[in-house]
Amino acid sequence: MITTPLTAPFFRGVAEVEKTARGVRPHRLPAWVRAQFPDPQLLMTEAQPSGVRLVMTTAARTVELVTHPTRVAYRGTNRPRGSIDLVADGRLLASESLAGGDLIEVDLRTGRTEVRTGSAHTVAFRGLPAGEKLVEVWLPHNESVELAELRTDEPVRPVEAGGRVWLHHGSSISHGSNAAAPTGIWPVVAARGGGVELRNLGFGGSALVDQFTARVIRDSPADFLSVKLGINVVNLDAMRLRAFVPAVHGFLDTIRDGHPDTPLVLISPIFCGIHEDTPGPGAFDPSTLGTDQVTFTATGDSAEQRRGRLTLRIIRDALADLAERRAGDAHLHYLDGTTLYDEKDAAGLPLPDALHPGPAAHQLIGERFAEYAFAPEGPFAVR
Incomplete structure (x- = not known):
């Protein structure tokens, strides 16, 4: 498998991409906003990459993305996990739910918060159509993610944005x-x-x-x-x-x-x-x-x-x-x-x-x- 560094040109729908100890984290608001008004609710939601995707051309049949999610849950309530979708040449081909990662659990009765750390999760999409294609990997709208590695069985290239x-x-x-x-x-x-x-x-x-x-x-x-x-x-x-x-x-x-x-x-x-x-x-x-x-x-x-x-x-x-x-x-x-x-x-x-x-x-x-x-x-x- 080929490991490709996830640099800013791969991302669409972001303000900037932050380097972290685990990899990179996409942000939907720039750093100056986060510094000017570090409201916990705003910081949580802007880091959840709603509408953010990786865009690349590749002949790969297998795409793997190593992630470290962070989710918010409410004690006693079952909230569905976030997922990552893969679209090839405009067609939604697969969706995989996240697992692992860190959990921020809130007790709605007391307001207390407990943080539990977890392991990374690898999302794997296999059996993609043969030949060169435009691949979009849509990140979860409801969990923040740090992206550690992009692995494919063929080279990938970022695509310069050109649409409206x-x-x-x-x-x-x-x-x-x-x-x-x-x-x-x-x-x-x-x-x-x-x-x-x-x-x-x-x-x-x-x-x-x-x-x-x-x-x-x-x-x-x-x-x-x-x-x-x-x-x-x-x-x-x-x-x-x-x-x-x-x-x-x-x-x-x-x-x-x-x-x-x-x-x-x-x-x-x-x-x-x-x-x-x-x-x-x-x-x-x-x-x-x-x-x-x-x-x-x-x-x-x-x-x-x-x-x-x-x-x-x-x-x-x-x-x-x-x-x-x-x-x-x-x-x-x-x-x-x-x-x-x-x-x-x-x-x-x-x-x-x-x-x-x-x-x-x-x-x-x-x-x-x-x-x-x-x-x-x-x-x-x-x-």
């Missing part, structure tokens, strides 16, 4: 929570359907209209942009209406400083019954702790909407009005998130934890966004 780039920012739904595999999260489904290169800045619990995120988007190459805002602001009870609307204006203004004419879709939240009319903060439903399916609940007081506390309906109205007030921006498009997943969809494909879509709903949302954005008259159409 779609940069998307959103919450844990965009990150991929409750999706079954890295190619099954809705932004990847949409990107593959639209034939574009994805850079996913979906961060669980961290789509909070942060200016550092806007600056990252401003300074990143992209042909298409989208930002999906609202749910984290509600379920963290992070802002009132008076603060939220100017913050979104400033967020978009910062993006426009670097991308004045790039098509930009502003997306409001999908349907989520617990927060449609009830403000946050959100919390774990105590009656489900220790069960196989922990769910979320909204703990705010609906009467406080009069004082500016936010619900999803208020967010959608505010974003629609904001987009109208920016009508001079011919390249800004507003998309109501309920066109991607609404109350009727929730009846047929309910949110398993009352907050995040399941695998079938991720597929549906991705397909609907691709149909909207990449249609001949859509905002991401090539004209």
Whole structure:
């Protein structure tokens, strides 16, 4: 077997690649953000390589990747492991679940955290089609990984990126929570359907209209942009209406400083019954702790909407009005998130934890966004 060093040219969808004692770790946010605001939730989610993949050409029939995963789990609750997908010439050929690695276990009743170290795990894909082909190895969306070795039975070469780039920012739904595999999260489904290169800045619990995120988007190459805002602001009870609307204006203004004419879709939240009319903060439903399916609940007081506390309906109205007030921006498009997943969809494909879509709903949302954005008259159409 041939061992190939994993250098930056092999990676797509990253801000940078950090060298570690075990190998390399991909990051979706640059080091200056991590230093400026080392929030534990943000640091955890940006290091989970949602939408990140290795891209190479090779005639190899066998591809092995030595990894050291780190996952977060909740005591008494069974959470599926992350997985790595292999795509060859655009076709998904295989998916392998991770094993081993380090475990960060959280006790939701006490808040205590225990760290358990584990061994490396080798993901092996065998029996690939003969001949030269484009191979993409999609890394897990829900576990961070250090990559130690890439081993193949034929040489591999990195491929220079050349396609159109779609940069998307959103919450844990965009990150991929409750999706079954890295190619099954809705932004990847949409990107593959639209034939574009994805850079996913979906961060669980961290789509909070942060200016550092806007600056990252401003300074990143992209042909298409989208930002999906609202749910984290509600379920963290992070802002009132008076603060939220100017913050979104400033967020978009910062993006426009670097991308004045790039098509930009502003997306409001999908349907989520617990927060449609009830403000946050959100919390774990105590009656489900220790069960196989922990769910979320909204703990705010609906009467406080009069004082500016936010619900999803208020967010959608505010974003629609904001987009109208920016009508001079011919390249800004507003998309109501309920066109991607609404109350009727929730009846047929309910949110398993009352907050995040399941695998079938991720597929549906991705397909609907691709149909909207990449249609001949859509905002991401090539004209």
